[in-house]
Amino acid sequence: MKATFFLFFMPLLLVAAIFLLLSKLSKKIKIWTPERIMIGITSYLVLGLTAFLYISFFAESKIQALSPSEMKQLEKKLEQIQKYDLENDSSYLTEDYKKKTWALKYEGDTLPVIVNGDDSGSNYIIRMRYKDNIDSGQAIVTYYQLPVIIDGIDLSDKIPLPNVYMEHNELFIESLSEQQVNYDRIKPTLSILDFNRDVEQEPYAMDYPYSNVLIIDIPRSTVLEDSQGLVQYIR
Amino acid sequence: MQSLTNISLKTIVKKQVKWKAKLYISALSSLVILQIIFGILLSSSGSTSGYGRGNLSVKFSIYSLDMFLIVSAFWAFIVAILFTTKAYRIDDLSVISSRTSSAIANIFVMIIYSFIAVIIMISTFYLKVLEILLAEKQSFIIENLFISPSILLLCFSSICLFGAIGLLLGTSFKGPTLIKVPIILLLLIFISLVSINLNSLMMLPNLIISVIYLFVSVLCFCLTIWIADKSEVSRK
Amino acid sequence: MNIIQCEDLSKSFGRRNALQHVTCAIDAEKIIGIIGRNGAGKSTILNIIAGYIKPTSGSCKVFNENPFNNIQTAANMIFIDDRLSFSDYLSLEDILKFGADFYPNWQSELAYRMLDYAGLDLTAKHQQLSKGQLATFNLVYGLVSRCALTILDEPMNGMDEAIRTDFYRAILKEYLAFPRTILITSHHLQEMESILEEILLIDKGSVIAHAPLDEFKEQLISLSGPSDALADLLSETEVYAQTIMAGMTSAIVDTSKLFVSEDLLRSKGINISHLTASEVCKYLTSKEGSDIDAIFD
């Protein structure tokens, strides 16, 4: 749609605008001598240069886009993580990724887990792990945020945390309502070209499933009741 | 008998370029205004792309050079056609000139103006960036502040190409019918060929695209001179 | 030396023949009046000489070269008519600088003096001038460029009487100061007659006459006298026009075909009078038997 718009509608609009403008300009000729126009254009260019200098000196953007080589590295790392996960090895979840911990209390030996979410909680990877040094009747839920890179931007901080709580002796995991994040990207290239080339080249956006991981640590005595089948065991 | 003045084509073209570059300047001021209207005021962003990821939806507003280039290219096309219209052509007759010298001078002016148009384009781009920066302090990402030379060359060659097509079209309209028809057909074939192969064209590296554009521009320029050489003056 | 040489020159626009088999040669450094009715082909031949249009057939040589789209012709030729135009951005003063930059023989000082004399405001824009002012400015532009071939197409159009006389004198003085070939067309042959050396009369796309002014004028002669005395005489020569009124006939006849001495005519009571150049033009170009009186008969 966008391409059609650009190719057909914009030219017409442009042509009309340019003609209108040129005819208007030729009538106002008395004020606008070539010298004055030249001064006008030069000052406009100087203005642009000033803007450029201002941006390059004073505007350190807080958000940095990752370079392709950095992305490659990250990708490798995430692939490894996937491997660990498949082998049910939790050792990849280091302190670096830890975002939040919930300590929850429950009664009895069973802990039903209910995941609420708009699309049945598929936002999260939920893993269960037995731990020896936990008192019975206590569960520790830890949220790990692995890197989320979209279009070279690390969005790990922007992903909303789930809501984890106990009610009626059941563990509820709820994802928060959808969150919208807007970014203005300054990209001094031609996006028509980039867009077309991206179709065949490897995707720039890294959409990786293993990024939001919830670990439920429970004592060995407890049985985790998972009626939705979303929770997997992990060492 | 007094001796006749001997003036080379080169001298005349130089003088014509000098005066035309100055006298056609309103074309450039129109570009500035167009860039401000279309680039800064009208467009919120060049393009947007959205990603949904679970309960996070990300919207990227991408500010690229596209809009600025499209405006410049169309501007070049129309300005080039205007250069070949009656008002400008008749002005040429008031001084030493031939249609050939006028056509060559127009081509040079078009090339100079294309170059300035690129600078105006960049200038507008940075002004736009500044505007975003002042408006949205938090959420903007500068991927790269410097425009790569290959992109600059591509912009220049695109503007040049549109200008060249405009000049060729405008000149062939005034040329002999015998030439007019095939040239317009040729242009149509060229445009349709390009639009069919647009995708594969865009896959080429910037530099190659630029070279192709410049090559076609030069071809158009040569045809323009050739037609101008054969054209009569029509003052109707 | 001929600076313009046309041989069998024809030009047609579509089906209309603007020029038909014109052969003529124009000498250097003469002031030549190109006379013809509207649509006779004056502009066409001037446009060919200026190199603006291409003849359909035949050849035209200006300065021994084909003028069409020729930069050498352009460098030595200036074509002044009421369609001369300049960029909207140029004031008259700028235009003078503009011209000076191109024409090597440009007379800047003279241009300023002439414009001052004509009372033109140098800061004015060309397209803001009135018709007469425009013509004045264009003529000045054409004169001070001092091109070897100066073509003035209706240069005095719209000028008022007083300034017209001044500028004919200006043309003559500029010509004396810097002899060049000047081709002038005008509807007012009468007032420019004295400065012309030759006349080139064009009618219906052909050159009818090309002669020094005096010879041209002597081509035709007006005879008037008693009808019976003239009748015999007229039957022997070519008569261009004739009016009979109350037994008196006056007729315009071709001088070259009149083989009777003036004395003899006078003794028969026939009066001989010379014609003005514009009268000669009128009779040479009028159609057979065409007469405004005929319409009212």
Next chain:
Amino acid sequence: MHVHLDSTTPIYIQIAEWLQHEIIADRLQANEKVYSQYQLAELFNINPATAGKGLTILLDEQLLYKKRGLGMFVATDAKERILTKRKNEILTKMAQELVLEAKRLLVSDDELLVLIRKTQEGLK
């Protein structure tokens, strides 16, 4: 003096006549340099070629003579020759016209002679 453009007399003849007039009136002395064709052109606002033609007439009649590179000069006997010529040509021509006109007006020969006498006396 002005050249009368509307007059039916050709301009170059008017120029020649004017020069003769100047010689008769002693404004141009014998052996004096005459105006060049360019001076005449400027003086009378006429084409120099036309002026040249006027000079050529006088040259042909040997009223003027040419000095190479210096211009034209009045012949020594120019004035007398002009006067004689005028008597011969112009007066004859005028007399011719006078007689013709008299004929048209049905004036008898005697009446005409009386008229001439009278005019002569009146001018004295």
